[in-house]
Amino acid sequence: MYPPKFGYVIPDNLNEALEFLEEHQDARPLAGGHSLIPMLKLRLIRPSYIVEIRRFSNLSYITKDGNLYKIGALTTHYNISKSSIPLLSETASNIGDPQVRNMGTIGGSISHLDPSADYPAALIAMDAKVKITSRKGDRVVNFKSFAKDMFTPDLNPGELVTEIQVPTFEGYKFSYQKLERRAGDFAIVGVALLLKLSGDVIEDVRIGLTAVNNVAVRAKGAEEELLGKRLNDEIIEKAATRAMESANPTSDLRGSAEYKKKMVKVLTKRAIITALKR
Numbered sequence: 001m002y003p004p005k006f007g008y009v010i011p012d013n014l015n016e017a018l019e020f021l022e023e024h025q026d027a028r029p030l031a032g033g034h035s036l037i038p039m040l041k042l043r044l045i046r047p048s049y050i051v052e053i054r055r056f057s058n059l060s061y062i063t064k065d066g067n068l069y070k071i072g073a074l075t076t077h078y079n080i081s082k083s084s085i086p087l088l089s090e091t092a093s094n095i096g097d098p099q100v101r102n103m104g105t106i107g108g109s110i111s112h113l114d115p116s117a118d119y120p121a122a123l124i125a126m127d128a129k130v131k132i133t134s135r136k137g138d139r140v141v142n143f144k145s146f147a148k149d150m151f152t153p154d155l156n157p158g159e160l161v162t163e164i165q166v167p168t169f170e171g172y173k174f175s176y177q178k179l180e181r182r183a184g185d186f187a188i189v190g191v192a193l194l195l196k197l198s199g200d201v202i203e204d205v206r207i208g209l210t211a212v213n214n215v216a217v218r219a220k221g222a223e224e225e226l227l228g229k230r231l232n233d234e235i236i237e238k239a240a241t242r243a244m245e246s247a248n249p250t251s252d253l254r255g256s257a258e259y260k261k262k263m264v265k266v267l268t269k270r271a272i273i274t275a276l277k278r
């Protein structure tokens with residue numbers, strides 16, 4: 001289907017874009033276009049204007065600032081996949097296919113907030129922060145509160161996501177495990193894990209789940225089971241079983257709720273074992 005008619009605006013810089021977005025509250029920013037264009041074609045949205053932000057090179061960067069990685073909103077999945085950010089790089093490399101990774105951006109992905117998207121599992125595990133910019137200035141919110149509900153980010157008209165911040169997690173082992181129907185698909189289940197060991201005792205552990213709730217969640221029961229314990233097969237089995245407590249999936253064409261829940265257990269176990277081998 002063809003998209004409905006819209007005006008196309010190409011601002012010269014971020015300020016111009018913010019000004020236009022503030023004055024035209026139903027206008028939509030265009031980053032990689034890999035969710036926006038399908039939504040237009042399916043006529044799920046009918047904005048009066050599309051505002052092209054995708055060429056703002058000053059919003060495409062990855063920097064290390066003390067114990068934080070700062071990632072510009074227009075950084076592509078490809079560039080994140082090639083970075084040395086623990087967990088997030090591996091998560092990005094699991095998104096879509098090469099075309100999607102070359103065009104799609106982290107800011108666009110989290111602003112769209114598909115419940116089956118990959119980044120949210122990692123961002124919730126990493127306690128990520130999101131910088132949001134408008135003509136009034138910047139505000140920084142936790143990703144957990146930013147992701148209010150499926151397809152519902154904490155964004156007001158006239159605001160843009162400009163940066164994502166994650167701690168560096170030095171010394172952590174990590175793994176992102178994804179179950180997909182075919183290569184390049186969205187997740188049926190996604191499990192992101194960060195683990196810090198002191199000898200063979202688990203000093204810190206963070207597990208994020210995507211695609212099994214309206215928004216990504218931490219698998220708190222599984223984390224509790226692991227924290228402060230010596231790693232062995234029994235503990236891993238118990239933790240993976242408890243990860244299912246945090247999943248409330250729905251049945252759909254990609255699998256029954258029961259199957260998805262069981263796959264949370266399988267993928268959590270796989271994530272722990274894979275991380276430990278690193």
Ligand SMILES: Cc1cc2nc3c(=O)[nH]c(=O)nc-3n(C[C@H](O)[C@H](O)[C@H](O)COP(=O)(O)OP(=O)(O)OC[C@H]3O[C@@H](n4cnc5c(N)ncnc54)[C@H](O)[C@@H]3O)c2cc1C
Pocket residue numbers: 028029030031032033034035036037073074094095096097100103104105106107108109110111112114116117118119155159160161162184185186187
């Ligand atoms: C074939 C295909 C396969 C895919 N597979 C996966 C997958 O396996 N895993 C996965 O996670 N994703 C997948 N995606 C989605 C992909 O990651 C998209 O790129 C991403 O969801 C949107 O990013 P974008 O930069 O393309 O944003 P756009 O499509 O340009 O924008 C998406 C939405 O966010 C808004 N927006 C964009 N940037 C900003 C900003 N900086 N601030 C505020 N609002 C903004 C737009 O107005 C729009 O509403 C797939 C997409 C396709 C087409």
